[in-house]
Amino acid sequence: MNAFLARNRLVVLAYAGMVVLLLVTALFSPGFLSVSNMRSTVVLAAFVGIVALGQTFVIIGGGIDLSVPWVLNSAAIVMALLCGGQDLPLVWVMPLLLAGGAFIGLINGVGVAQFGVPPIIMTLATNVILQGLILVLTGGSPTPSAPALIQFLSVGRIGAFPVIALIWLALTLVATLLLSKAAFGRHLYALGTSATVAEFSGVPTARTTILTYVISGLTAAFAGMLLTGYSGQAYLGMGDAYLFTSIAAVAIGGASILGGSGHYLGTVAGAMVLTILTGLLPALNLSSGALLIVYGAVILLTVSIGSETFAGLGGKMRGKEG
């Protein structure tokens, strides 16, 4: 565990930042640390965290997934349409849409790994295509309201715990096992550090790359369905905010945006930081415009701290040679 902390200093830093931010927010808004408020903060953070789970895998592998917003949005809208407000269809609609999200990820991954399309272009294209498909499908008309079961998953509680927080916890566990305890994780970090070295070491680079995008498609689609439950219905544009926040959570969580480092545990802190910020600014009487400005500044700050750390490391390595 010590080794983990030593090599993931940035992840630790993300948690430190989260705690500081919590205390600062509590200072300006005394009710902030109340149980009910913390609960709603965690619920909001969970949506970011779930979308950012797939994004974390993609970014560690050296890619980026810009198709997240409309994978999320498509899943939300198609679910609402297929269920028509009923619970029962969810039995087949949920697996179907998860498979759909995975399929979009597969297309992204194959495009990147087999055909050499740059990740930015590949995922941007699938994002726009999905947006077009949904507009054609709905003609812009509103969808039926979300099934009750989905509402339970996103805003319901089991005892004192929000259901979605428990889901998030379970997903965090799975992601951590994959990154820290599975061969896949080793392959992924190697791939993101140097695709050539990974290839020369016998790492199944194409399969690993594809899998990251599949995971990202899965989590985005899943988050889309849950988010429908949270807002009561699906609407066009509901995924847009998650493009930035999913990437920002990964970056704040200490991953190098160039791949090869970071951990989902850091992303969890990143999602919390972003959500707490949205709570802090109204307390300071700042507008949502100001929120965006702060978001941007926080990203710049954390990424520059990260790259400085990496640059320092690089300098050291050059220095120690011979």
Place this chain on the structure above:
Amino acid sequence: MDLVTVKGLSKRYGGIVALSEATFSARAGEVHALLGENGAGKSTFIQILSGAVRHDGGSILVDGQDYRPANPDAAQARGIAAVFQELSLIPDLSVEQNIWFRHEPRTLLRTVNRAEMRRKTLALLDKYNFPALRPDQELRRLTLAERQIVEIAKGLAKDPRILILDEATSSLPAREAEWLLKLTRQLAAEGRLVIFISHRMAEVRAIADRLTIFRNGSTIAVHEANAVSDNEIVTQMIGRHLDRLYPERIATATDRIALRVKGLSSDSRLSGVDFALREGEVLGVGGLQGHGQRELFQALFGASKASGTIELWGKPVSIANPRQALTGEDGIALVPEDRRGQGLLLTKSVRENLTLSVIKRFTENGLLSRQKEAALVKEMVDFLRIKAGTPEQLAGTLSGGNQQKVIFGKMLLTQARVLLLYDPTRGVDVGTKGEIFQLMRDLAARGYAILFHSSDMPELVHVADRVLVMRNGHVAATLEGDRISEAGILRAAMLENEAA
């Protein structure tokens, strides 16, 4: 008067002392060799001289005046240029654009004066008799050796009074290396000081007037080159007596064919390679650079496409990618040419690097067993005597020789018993070189079959059981026994009608 005088030079990186009270002095018009093992402080020293790194303590005088460059530009302004092992060239630019990068001749409108740039390039290449380089060639199309030559041209373009060559010959084939040695003497004759770093003793002997030996960050000795023996030098470099560099060549080859290659051809340079490598054999691959050696190794490892038949331990195989090559007991492993670009994850630990190829072996029910991994890592670190603080040390912070050992370890952990070694001693210090040769013989004795390419011809002559000489993409000759010599290899590499 000395052109450069260094006194008490010190540099630390965190807790690591790279230089401690190092001294150095050299005159204009001499070739001054700087010797030492990897990690002795040579690189730090020249990085300070060239302005890439600033020193913590001590003084440097150039022409009797204090010298403390803030950056490489400032160093160049004082007439000091360096050619590093790690190239600083831009792949998308042409040869001449690279040579004059940031110092392009300008027109009155401050645009680049292409005609003038071409003229100056040709004049420079001509003056120093550069091997064939086309000024307009895109850099990414050049081989590593050609890039190294461009790097040298770039250094000379600054017309430096002091030129530092850091292992500039290590990636050059024999003929170009010889040219560089001549060039070095020419530069000294022009009144320049050349500070020359090389791990090849023969080169140092051939051109150096004096030599300074570093060990553990300090200056151990300064010698007139003709007044000291190789043995003394090596002993001073490594701080102990090294019996000899090359291990005894005991024939351990059996009759069993480990690797048979027939008619291997590719779009790039391979045309009908045939040979057989036996169990327990070290088979050298020589020839002039660019005659298909690199392509042969890559094709055998599945890193590039080729047609023809490959048999491993009697079974025909098709190897589409390195993963297939490394799989199973009849696999084939490669220690690649580019240690940092192909071999090692520099920002990952020794442990992660060692087990990367075989990580699946440590999983139970899909979960990694750290204990199992740690045990095998420890075994390999001990076996290869990898000098790392702990297995968690980042591979990029190891010395070149130890980095190479980690790559060997990674490949030995796979069950492949056919090893492809592409220039495994490049940029490796003399002590580790000896260990690598010994390791090769030990592995051969244990039944490994080794295909071994070296850009340093004496290594082929002294280590290999047989030597394949490649010319124009095929095996032009196979040398055995007494016929293995530098002259024999060169003759076969260059003459058309040498009998195979």
